[in-house]
Each structure stands twice: as C-alpha cells, then as structure tokens.
Amino acid sequence: MALVDSGDWAEQAVRSYEGTSENWGWGVALGDLDGDGRKDILLPDAGGNVLYRNLEEGWTAEGLPQPFFPQSSGAVIADVNGDGRLDAFFPGGGPDSLLLADGAGGWEDGTIAAGLWEMDDTNFSAAFADYDRDGDLDLLMPVFAPDDGAGAEDPSQMPPGDPTVLLESQGDGEFADASELLPADIAGYPFIAGWTDFDRDGWLDIYLTHDHGEWVSPNRMLRNEGVDGDGQHRGFSDVSEATGLLLAASSMGLGIGDINGDGSPDYFVTSTENSHLLLSADGPTWVDSAVALGLQPEGDRQVGWGAEIADLDNDGLLDGIALFGYWQPEPGSPEQQPDALYLQQPDGTFEEVSAAWGLDDRGWGRGLALADLNGDGWLDVVKRELHAPARLYLSRCGEAAWLEVALRQAGPNPFGVGAEVVVEVKDRTHRRWLTAGGTGLSSGGPMTVHVGLGEAETVERLTVRWPDGGESLFEGIATRQQLTVLRAGSE
Numbered sequence: 429m430a431l432v433d434s435g436d437w438a439e440q441a442v443r444s445y446e447g448t449s450e451n452w453g454w455g456v457a458l459g460d461l462d463g464d465g466r467k468d469i470l471l472p473d474a475g476g477n478v479l480y481r482n483l484e485e486g487w488t489a490e491g492l493p494q495p496f497f498p499q500s501s502g503a504v505i506a507d508v509n510g511d512g513r514l515d516a517f518f519p520g521g522g523p524d525s526l527l528l529a530d531g532a533g534g535w536e537d538g539t540i541a542a543g544l545w546e547m548d549d550t551n552f553s554a555a556f557a558d559y560d561r562d563g564d565l566d567l568l569m570p571v572f573a574p575d576d577g578a579g580a581e582d583p584s585q586m587p588p589g590d591p592t593v594l595l596e597s598q599g600d601g602e603f604a605d606a607s608e609l610l611p612a613d614i615a616g617y618p619f620i621a622g623w624t625d626f627d628r629d630g631w632l633d634i635y636l637t638h639d640h641g642e643w644v645s646p647n648r649m650l651r652n653e654g655v656d657g658d659g660q661h662r663g664f665s666d667v668s669e670a671t672g673l674l675l676a677a678s679s680m681g682l683g684i685g686d687i688n689g690d691g692s693p694d695y696f697v698t699s700t701e702n703s704h705l706l707l708s709a710d711g712p713t714w715v716d717s718a719v720a721l722g723l724q725p726e727g728d729r730q731v732g733w734g735a736e737i738a739d740l741d742n743d744g745l746l747d748g749i750a751l752f753g754y755w756q757p758e759p760g761s762p763e764q765q766p767d768a769l770y771l772q773q774p775d776g777t778f779e780e781v782s783a784a785w786g787l788d789d790r791g792w793g794r795g796l797a798l799a800d801l802n803g804d805g806w807l808d809v810v811k812r813e814l815h816a817p818a819r820l821y822l823s824r825c826g827e828a829a830w831l832e833v834a835l836r837q838a839g840p841n842p843f844g845v846g847a848e849v850v851v852e853v854k855d856r857t858h859r860r861w862l863t864a865g866g867t868g869l870s871s872g873g874p875m876t877v878h879v880g881l882g883e884a885e886t887v888e889r890l891t892v893r894w895p896d897g898g899e900s901l902f903e904g905i906a907t908r909q910q911l912t913v914l915r916a917g918s919e
Contacts, residue, residue: 698735
C-alpha cells in the first residue's frame with residue numbers, strides 16, 4: 429500500500445486542546461457524508477473534529493461545529509434520525525456529541541435533543557443497531573471509568589468499573605435509557621462493544637471487550653432474548669462462559685467476521701502482549717485459535733489496539749489487521765511499535781506481511797477503519813495514532829475480483845444497519861454484516877460491505893437478510909462493481 433500525500437490531507441495534524449490529556453483523537457470514521465458517491469474521512473480530536481471531503485482533485489478539510497465538550501475520542505457515522513442523510517456521532521471524555529446533517533451541506537447540533545447532554549461518562553467507542561427490531565437505530569455506549577485504577581499497586585483491588593449504557597431510540601434522533609435490559613454484574617472497563625448475532629437467531633447480541641479483564645471483568649457475550657408476546661423486550665443474558673467467549677485479558681480492539689466460513693461470526697481481539705482469535709466451533713462454542721493459526725504479535729509488538737477483519741487482497745479469504753502502540757512506561761514495552769497485517773493462507777493459517785505491504789509504520793497506534801476510498805475495488809486503510817497525523821494508505825490494485833454492496837430501504841433505518849449480506853460463488857459462501865461502529869477501536873466504517881472474490885467473474889447468488897428478518901434474493905451478478913440493493917417496496 430502507498431501512503432497518500434494529497435491536497436489538504438498532507439496538512440492535517442493532531443490538534444491540541446488546553447486541559448486535555450494525551451488520550452483523545454483515537455479513532456476515524458469513513459462514509460459518504462455528502463452523497464457524491466465518494467467516501468469521506470471524519471477525524472475526531474480534542475481541539476475540534478474535522479471532515480476531510482473526498483473530491484476528484486484530492487482531499488479538502490472542513491472544520492465541524494464545535495461540540496459542547498470538545499474531547500472527542502471516537503467517531504461513528506450513521507443515519508441517527510432516519511431522514512436518509514448520514515449523521516456524525518462523537519463519543520469522548522464528557523457529554524458525547526451528535527451532529528445531524530441538515531441536507532444543505534451543513535450540520536445541526538442534536539446533542540441536547542438526543543438526551544446526551546447530561547451523560548458525562550467517558551466513552552472511547554459507540555455503536556448503532558436496531559436491537560429491538562422496531563425499525564430505528566438504538567445506541568450502545570461502552571463506558572470506560574475515567575479513574576480506571578491503572579496505577580493500583582495491587583491490580584486485583586481495582587474498582588469494578590462503570591456499567592455499559594444502552595439507549596433506545598424514540599425516533600427523530602431522541603433516545604431513552606434502556607440500560608436496565610443489560611445484566612447488572614458486568615461492569616468493567618470496555619474500550620469497545622460490538623453488535624453481533626452470534627447465535628444467528630435474528631436478534632443482535634452484544635460483545636464487550638474489557639480492559640483489565642484479568643483482574644476486574646473479562647470480555648462478555650450478552651445474548652439478546654428478543655421480545656415477549658406483548659412486544660416487551662426480555663433483556664440480555666450473559667452467556668459468556670457457556671460459549672467460550674469469556675476472555676480474561678486487557679482487551680482493546682475488536683474485529684468481527686466469518687473467518688472459517690461456517691456462517692457464524694468470529695472475533696479478533698487485541699490486548700496487552702497477546703492477540704486472540706475466538707473461532708467458532710460446534711456447540712455453538714468459540715475457541716481461541718490465535719497461537720495455532722499464527723495471529724500472535726511478535727518482536728516489538730507489545731500492546732495491541734485497533735483491529736479489523738477484512739479481505740485486503742481480494743482472494744476470498746478474510747485477513748486481520750491490528751495497530752500497536754505504547755501505553756505507559758513498563759519494562760519491555762517499546763515506545764515505537766510496528767503495526768501488523770495478517771493475510772490468511774489457503775490452509776487457514778495467517779502470515780504477517782506488514783513490512784512487504786508498507787503498513788508496518790511505528791508509532792503510538794490507536795484506531796483504524798477500512799474502506800475503498802478511490803473506487804478501485806480494493807480496501808484502503810486509515811490509521812490514527814497519538815502525537816502524529818492520521819495516516820491514509822491506498823492499496824495497489826491487482827486483478828482479483830470483488831463486490832461492494834450498499835443497502836437502501838424505507839423507514840427509519842434506510843441504510844440497513846444490522847443486515848447480513850451473503851455472497852455465493854462456486855463452492856464458497858461469503859458473509860458480511862453491515863455495522864455502524866462496534867469494530868476497530870473508537871472508529872466506524874462505511875455504510876457498505878466489501879467482499880473479495882478471487883477469480884470469480886459472476887456471483888451466483890446474493891442474499892440480503894434485512895434487520896427485521898426479511899430477505900432479498902438476486903442471481904447472476906457480475907463482479908467488480910459497486911452495487912446498491914434497493915429493498916422491494918422502498919421506491
């Protein structure tokens with residue numbers, strides 16, 4: 429991949445803001461915010477959030493309205509109020525901020541109307557999804573306690589952390605607290621929480637990755653119990669231990685994808701000293717296969733942060749990418765740590781190739797997001813790190829086939845967040861889930877899914893399973909194209 433130096437992008441830098449710590453501006457969000465067909469880049473930071481518009485002649489910077497409490501750590505793009513325009517949500521070190529697109533290229537601050545102003549928790553990430561299947565997007569915010577006890581002489585005596593917050597959409601960008609639906613004994617130090625249908629029952633579940641998991645609360649899988657006969661939600665139950673997903677580690681980043689092709693999501697989790705690949709098996713249960721498959725960090729890679737699962741070489745096999753970086757002075761923890769790219773091999777193992785791809789830059793890595801930014805069918809990479817500008821890498825194209833799918837439907841979730849896209853070619857089935865936050869770290873990807881297809885010239889069958897359980901089916905689709913699926917009845 430080639431590092432981009434183009435237009436105003438070359439001038440961007442991490443901002444400073446009086447009174448803040450070093451730990452802001454972790455993430456990045458990617459999406460077509462102006463509707464011109466090109467994906468833009470949203471960079472949160474303590475000194476002001478900036479939108480880099482993707483123009484034909486290069487990148488141009490646009491400062492966004494200053495939030496009430498300007499300590500943004502992350503960013504997520506989603507249509508929060510269901511008006512067909514993508515909005516921007518910024519979790520951070522105080523009241524989170526919501527900017528609603530006004531349809532004229534500008535923004536309206538929706539923070540107070542959304543009910544977010546009095547919520548002053550520290551959130552490094554956030555994720556939207558329709559957990560109750562009522563049609564609109566709800567909001568999940570993993571709360572990281574501002575005083576996390578990291579300096580405690582005895583880590584086993586650390587306080588339990590703060591509860592994760594679940595907000596139910598009331599329509600038009602307003603939310604009400606529904607956190608009582610979550611188990612009461614799961615408080616920890618989550619960096620990220622991902623929406624994922626682990627048991628494939630059509631109801632989105634929650635996977636929480638907890639820092640300090642060895643001493644406080646390990647990672648948790650919370651099963652969505654759906655609604656009763658009166659339409660009342662039954663809440664979420666903790667099934668972590670029964671599924672093998674109770675991971676006790678200092679977890680940071682999270683990648684979600686069907687790596688082994690069995691139809692169930694797998695989980696790539698970065699942490700201190702080790703990485704973890706929770707691979708689905710019969711049961712359903714998940715087994716940590718990182719060591720066996722070659723996904724463990726080596727050399728100076730000591731602290732893993734943002735992580736993603738995606739097909740970066742378009743060969744039809746999902747790969748892993750992870751950022752590494754210094755946290756605090758500890759014996760054996762290098763200040764400059766190289767990032768990693770793990771390409772999946774035909775036998776299911778992974779080979780670390782970041783140096784050959786030019787992605788092994790050293791720094792204080794944090795969040796990342798992937799998207800095809802120049803429309804060539806290959807995923808590009810945007811990285812964030814502390815004390816340095818964001819990095820944009822454009823892939824060098826090859827001949828392998830691909831398909832990019834966007835979704836549109838009527839109603840308050842027009843982009844189909846939470847849908848499953850199934851692509852069948854020859855003897856292989858590819859599954860992707862359309863998410864709005866909840867993977868990477870402090871970041872959000874575009875409102876599209878990308879599938880690498882190797883030598884396939886035709887997709888035999890394309891199935892979209894919509895968030896409400898409905899399906900759309902198409903056959904005989906040419907590869908190497910950007911495709912928008914319009915749900916029947918949504919014209």
